[in-house]
Amino acid sequence: METLLSKEDLRTALSEVRRFARGVVSARIEGPEHPLPRPTLERLLSEATEAGFVPDATEEATGLWVDLDDPMGPTLSARTIETLAAVNPGIAWTCHVRAMPVWLARRLNKPEALEEKESVVPLQGYHGLGRVALPRYLAGAQLEGDDRAMLRDWLSPAQPGARRVVHAPAGFKAVLSPYFDGEAVRWIRQPIDALDPLPAGPTLGLDEVDAVALASSDAGTPLGPDDPEEARKIFAEALVIQSLALVAVGIGCLRHAHDLAREQARSRVQGGQRIEHHPAVQSLIGSADTALLATDALLGRMAEGPLRGNRIGDVFAARAEAHPLLCRGATDALQVFGGSGYMQDVGMEKALRDSQQLRLMGGTPGELERFVSEWDRVR
C-alpha cells in the first residue's frame, strides 16, 4: 500500500495526542494513589474516540491500529500509546484494549464481530507462550508430539479450574477469542455469559484495569478465517500488535518515572548537597536514562511498518530485551526517592508496579526468548 503518513504527519498527530494526554487526561487524575473511577475512565475513552485516537466500529474510524498497512502506521499507534502512558499507563492500555476488536473485525472482514460495542480480544493464553508449539505453528513448521495439545490447552485450557485472565476494564459484553482447532488458530465471538467471568481481584499494576478470569467454552459464533495461512498471519499480527502496545505503555511509564526522579534529584538535599551530584544517584538516573534510550530504539525497530506477522521473531526478541530494561529503569528511578518512592501519592511505586505487570503479560522475557530460539530454528 502507498505511504500516506509522512514524518511531519506523525509529528503533528503525536503532538495532538500529547495535548490530549496533558490537558484532558491529566486533568481527570486526582493522584497516582486514586485509580480513576469507572465513569471517568469511560468518559475519557469517549473523548479519546471523538478525538480520533481510539477507533469505533464505524467505517471511517481513525486511531489506534487502523493504518497498519502504512509504513508509519504501527509507529503512529505505538507512539500514541506511549504518549498516553506517560500520563497514565492504565488509560493507555485501556485505549489499546478498546481498539483491538476494531482491528480484528476489520482484519477478519467481519464487521458483525463488533455487534456488541464492548468486546475484548484476549491474547493471554493460560500459561506462558505455548512453549515451542507456538513458534512452530506461526512459522508454518511441522507440528510435533504434544504441540497440538499444547496449543489447544494454552488457548482454551480444559483442566478443571483453569482460566485465562483478561486485563481489561470489567463489564465487556463479548470476547473475540482465538482458539486452536487442530489445524489453525481461528477466532470465535463469545457472549461473556458463556465464559462465566470471575473478577480475579486486584493485580500488581495497572490499577485502572480489572483482571477477569474466563472459563473455556466452545459456545459462540465462529469468525474464521477459513484459510489456514491467513489464520496464521492474523494471529501473528495480533501478537505483534500486543507486543507493541505492551512495550509502548512501558516506555511511557518509564519516561514519567524518569522525569519525576530527575526532578527529585534536583531538589532533594542529602549528604551535604543536592542528591543529583552523588554518583550513587547519578547511576540510578543514568540507568533509567539508558533504559529509555535502548527501549525507545527497540520500539522503533519493533514498529517498523507495514505490519507483518512474520516479523514476530524480531518483535518478540525486542520485547524480551525491553521489559527487563524498563523494570530496571523504573526501580532505579524509584530508588532516587528513597522512602517517599515507596508511598503511593508520589507515583513512583505505581510506575514500578505497572512496569512489572507489563513484563508478565503476554509472555515473560524468558518465554519470549525461548520462542525466538525455536522460531529461529524452524524457519
Added chain:
Amino acid sequence: MNQQPHLDGYLSPDHPLSPRGLFADLPAAIRPMVTPKVTTVWEQDTATLPSALARARKRYRSFAEQELRRRALPIDSAPHLEPGELHPSLADLLKSAGREGMLTDLLPRPLGSASLGGYRHPLVWTQALRAEELSRVCAGQMLLLSAHSLGVIPIVFAGDLAAMRRFVLPAYRQSLAGDPHIFAFAITEPSAGSDAEEGHGASGRRPGTVAKRVNGGWSLQGRKVFISGGDIAKSITVFAALENEGIESWTCFLVTSDMPGFEVVRTELKMGMRASAAAEIAFHDVFVPDDHVIGQPRQGWAINRATLNASRYAVAGMGVGLAQGATEAAIDFACRTELAGKALVNFQEVQLQIADMMTETSAIRGMLWQAARKAYVARQDRSSMCKFHCTDRAVHVVEMALELMGNHGTLHDSGVEKIYRDARLTQIFEGTNQINRLAVIEDQQEQLLARIERN
C-alpha cells in the same frame, strides 16, 4: 491421581543410576559420607543451627504459620485506616504475639521471653532468624512485630539499666499478659533520611527535631516521618538534637503517646508491608522529663548507629524470608499448574528457574548466617553487606518467581505480587542500599587509607 514416578527428563529415584540407591553397595564406612538423608533444605539448614536456635527457628515458623498466614492477604488488601486505628485482626495478632513472647524476646527470661540458651549466641542471629521466618509468611506483619523490637534496641544499647527497669520491663510484663505495649524507633525527619543514617551527611545537617532545655527536662519540637508503628506505639525512642547544636548532640528520648503535644499527623499509603503503618509524628513542645533521656545527653548518634548496625542483620533476614516465601509459592504453582496434561514442574525451563531461586536463597542465607554466627560485636561492614546484598538478591528471586508464574503472578491471590511489593521496601529502609554500600567503605576506611599511603 497416581503419583508420577519421575519428573520428565529424570530417572525415578529407584532406578539403578539414580543417586538414591547408587551408594548402597559401597563399603559401610564410606556409605554415611556419601548418602545424605532425603530432607528438605529447611530441615538441612535447621540441623546446622545450635540447638537453642534450631528450637527458636521452629517456634518462629510455627507462630508465622498459625498467626500470620491467614491474615497475610486480607490485611494487605484491607482499606487504609485513619491514623491510630488498628485493624481488629492485627489487634488480635498483637495480643497473641504478646502472650507468645514474640514482643519480648529481645531480652532473656526472666526479664523478657528469650531462652537463656539462645542468649549464648549473638542476639542479631536470633533476630535475623526471626525476621526470616516471619517474612517468609508475611513481611507486613513481620514489620509490625519487628519495628517494635527496633524501638527497644536503643534502650538496650544505651546500657541504661534504670531505663530498662522503668520503661521496658513494665511494658514487657503488659505484653506478656496480653495487653501489648508497642515501641517504635524514630530517627527519620522530612529533611534527613539518609542524613540520619550516615555521618558525613549528618555532620552538616541542621536538625529538624530539637530539644530545648526547660525546668526538669526537655521540650521537644519537630517532626519525624515514616515511623513504622509510630501510630500505635505507646513508647517511642525519639532522637533529637539539643537546641542550637548539630546532630552530634543527638539525644535519645523516650516519648510516650500520652504526653501532651504529641501528635500522629498521618499514616502513609504504602506500596506494600501494609500491615504496618508508616506514621508521621509531630512534637509540639512535648515536655520530656529528665528521667526519660535514654543513656546520656549527646549519646544519641552512637546509640542510633549501634542500633542500625544490629538491626541491618534483621533486614537481611527479611530478604532471605521473602526470597524463601517467593520460591515456595513458585514451586507450589509449578506443581499444581498443568499445561497440556503435565505439571509445569516437568518442564526443564521451569526446573532451571526453581533451581536458581533455591540457590540464590540458600546463598544469601549462608552469607547472613555466616556473618551473624559470630556477631557478638555487630560490625558495621558485615551488617551493611548483608543488608544490601541479601535484599537486592531477594528482590531478584521474587522477580524470578513472578516470571515463573507469568501472568498468574500479577494476581493478588497468587501471593507473589504482594511479596514483590513487600520486598521492595527492604532496599530502602534502614538506610537505602546505596547508603549501606557506603557504610561498608566507611567501616573499611583505615585499611583503605593505609593502602593509599603505601602506594
